[in-house]
Amino acid sequence: MEKQDILSLSHQEIVAVCEQLGEKSFRAQQLFEWLWNKKARSFDELTNMSKQFREKLAEAYYFKTVTISNIQKSKDGTQKFVFRLGDGAHIEGVLIPSRERITACISSQVGCGLACEFCATGTMGFTRNLSVGEITDQLFAIEQVAIQELERPVTNVVYMGMGEPLQNYEHVMASIARITDTKGHAMAPSRITVSTAGISKFIKKLADDNFACNLAISLHFPDDERRTKYMPVNKANNLNSLSDALAYYHQKTKKRISIEYALLHGINDSIEDASLLAHFTKRFPVKINIIEYNSFHGSSFKPSKAKKQEAFVSFLQKLNLIVNIRHSKGKDIDAACGQLIKR
Ligand code: SF4
Secondary structure, three states: OOOEEHHHOOHHHHHHHHHHOOOOHHHHHHHHHHHHOOOOOOHHHOOOOOHHHHHHHHHHEEOOOEEEEEEEEOOOOOEEEEEEEOOOOEEEEEEEEOOOOEEEEOOOEEEEOOOOOOOOHHHOEEEEEOOHHHHHHHHHHHHHHHHHHHOOOOOEEEEOOOOOHHHHHHHHHHHHHHHHOOOOOOOOHHHEEEEEOOOHHHHHHHHHOOOOOEEEEEOOOOOHHHHHHHOHHHOOOOHHHHHHHHHHHHHHHOOOEEEEEEEEOOOOOOHHHHHHHHHHHHHOOEEEEEEEOOOOOOOOOOEOOHHHHHHHHHHHHHOOOEEEEEOOOOHHHOOOOOOOOOO
């Protein structure tokens, strides 16, 4: 029989496995804690388990995880990780330190099928979804480096690396369940953000599934014509359907939604665009993150001029909208938003 990935098992499935193998019920709790609290990644590490039980586990299961193949360090302290997967594919994650927090930006897919024109990952195409362990273990590897080098743990996690998290819904939600489980990594859901290009049916599903983390929408274009041109996901999820989904999401979760908007020179940075953006946010409370665009090799887009950015932001602020300007970090190592790609 083919071996199964032990990191894909839910808490309940671990209980069932332990029962099947004739182990007492407390073993299931111990095994879960080994996997998700102590982060054991080989059966030899389960030192309080019998040798016989470890051997039985090793016969039927393996660990589908990631290994660090390279780390690049930016002048500003950002570190870009290249992770190698069991099948030889590579993905990227980023450690972003600041005075108050340490953020881990992690990937959810190998490549991405949504092909947003301004994004380096979008040029790779989609290869496959990541497993639960491949998602969580990026965070755990980044955290180990943070503790070793900065003597601080990761405080925040953003699903903003390679891929569209909601197209890998099941594994992304299972990874969040392990990261937030009080017997697992025990991180507060409020410290986790999932960022989507905007797939309406999954945004509604998040609301129905009592999603307790933060949701960010990569909006970037305030009308359907431009959004469809530069973000093909908009064809099947136009701004009306996205607005309906976000209103539903807010009605059920009562949470504020982050709107990500990269200012692109001459494309979406006029005052009319700011006005359309403000109009889009009328039905639900938002926080608008204005992102400094990072060009990548082969991209025809350029960041907005400082004056345009100022005018855009002040227009929104005058309407009493919450607006943050996100200066990207790690630009010198291609670790900034939209620059992740396996070269
Ligand atoms: S911006 Fe996000 S959804 Fe769009 S292509 Fe890049 S990784 Fe995919």
